[in-house]
Amino acid sequence: MFNSFNALADRQLEGAVLSRDDAFAILESSDDQLMDLVAAAARLRRAHFGNAVKVNYLVNLKSGLCPEDCTYCSQRLGSAAQILKYTWLKPEEALAQAGSGIAAGASRVCLVASGKGPTDRDVDRVAAMVEGLKEDHPGVEVCACLGILKEGQAEKLKACGADAYNHNLNTSEAMYKDICTTHDFADRIRTVEHAKSAGLSPCSGLIVGMGEGNGDLVDAVFALRDLDSDSIPVNFLMPFDGTPLEGTWLLTPAHCIRILALVRFACPSTELRMAGGREMHLRTLQPLALHIANSLFLGDYLTSEGQPGQADLDMIADSGFTVLGQNPSPEASSSLPPSPARTSLHDGAASPGAPATLGALPAIRRRGAGTAVAPNA
Template sequence: MFNSFHNLADRQLAGGILTREDAQAILASADDELLELVAAAAKLRRAHFADTVKVNYLVNLKSGLCPEDCTYCSQRLGSAAEILKYTWLKPEEAAEQAASGIRAGASRVCLVASGKGPTDRDVDRVATMVQGLKDEHPHVEVCACLGILKDGQADRLKAAGVDAYNHNLNTSESNYADICTTHDYADRVRTVGKAKDAGLSPCSGLIVGMGESNEELIDAVFALRELGSDSIPVNFLMPFDGTPLEGTWLLTPAHCLRILALVRFACPDTELRMAGGREMHLRSLQPLALHVANSLFLGDYLTSEGQAAQADLDMIADAGFTVLAPAGAAVPAAAGGTDDDSAAAGTVEPAIRRRGAGTGLAPNA
């Protein structure tokens, strides 16, 4: 067992592998150890990513209308959440939305569509969008997130210029049946494998705060390590009204930091993204989380609003970090609460997205 979190970080920098006992200690750390934990995780973060923050931008190509029953999702079958619902954006609309994020500093655009998985026609549709996007912005990375892939679809996306494919494991294998019954954990693992085999960078992560135990969380993080995910988005449950998990507030800002630190220690050189729900769960500790995570989504999410894009950029600059430019060079970002015993204290309900893709209003970028 390590003597301090800094000792553990030094061990990781020397090539050590995080053990289950180590992971348990991170999640069980006391509040008065939190700053030491963050500082130790920051040693790993800076060793591999210096002072850069990778900015990603989401474009929701198709919203709602999903036949899957994932309990956490506002787009699920039977969801009563009052989200935007629309079918596929036109290629020019998708390009316009993506350009907004790129102008704001995004070096990766994430093209997302709801549903179990794409048809071959859907893949062709996205391929056309990607080719147009790459023509206009050749240095920007494109990540597709279209659900469970069939044979050959990853190769088609790669040929069109897609750089990465996102498909989250979300939780542990033992916990998966509790959050979804219309597909299984193995389907997700196979899709990540197909993306890797096609030469796409695998992006796979978590949703935390769904009632998983610490042991299940560790299982999920270690599974991502074994999977070899190049980037790990950590989403914090947004408990939309009208979904089975509405009213589920199980996270504190401090525990969110512990979870991010766990991922950083388990996967020291992997891009770690603080993703959906960071505003409502990390709250005032978001800038501190940047010392652990080296990536975030700018502005709005798929069906909910994030904090203002300029506020994100100001936060990056204020914390002493720089935005990673598409070509890999760092450029300065645009300048411009405390934890408690109750997980529900200070909660802010998800703000339904009413701007950007699928509307006539400008996006938050």
């Protein structure tokens, strides 16, 4: 066992492999130890990523209408959540949505579609979008997230220019049957391995706050380490009304920090993204989390609204970080006028920008893809 989190960081920087005992010590650390934990994790983050934050942007190509029964998902079969539902966006609309995020500083665009997995025709459709994005924005990474892949589909995505493929493990193998019955944990592992074998960068992560214990968290994070995922998004459960997990509020901001620290210590050189639900669960600790995570989604998510995109960019700058690919001089940064005060999230009954509170419902996305309203970027 280590003597301090700083000593644990020393070990990780020397190439040590995090043990289960050490992982539990991170998750079970006290509130009094929280800043020591953050400081130690920040050493790992800065050693591998400096002060850069990678900005990612989601485009929901097809919303709702999913035949899967994942309990956490607002798009699931039987969901009564009042989300936007639409079939495939036209290619020009998808490219326009992606362009908004790129203009705001995103260096990776994530093209996402609901469903168990794509047909070959779906893959052709997405491949054309990827080719269009690469033609217009050759320096931008494109990640596809289309569900469970069949033979030859990952290779087709790679051939059209896709850089990465996302398929989250979500939780531990032991817990998986409790959150989904229409596919299993092995299907997810198989898809990530398939994407890797085709030369796509594997992106796979978690959803936390679904009732998992610390043992499940450790198992899931170590499974991601074994999978050698290049990018790990950590999502915090958004308990949509109309889903089996509605009303589930099990996370505190401090525990969210501990979970992010666990991933950083287990996978020091891996891109770690604070993803969906961060506004609701990290709340005022979001800037602190940037000292552990080096990546985030800008603006809105698939079916819910995040805090204003400019607020994300302000948070990055105010915390002393820079957006990856953008390096303004200190003089330029200091000459920028202050941004108007902004808040993090609003519930379904409030106006955009109202503060998120414990127990508030996720804000259903009513702008961006699938609407006539400008996206949040």
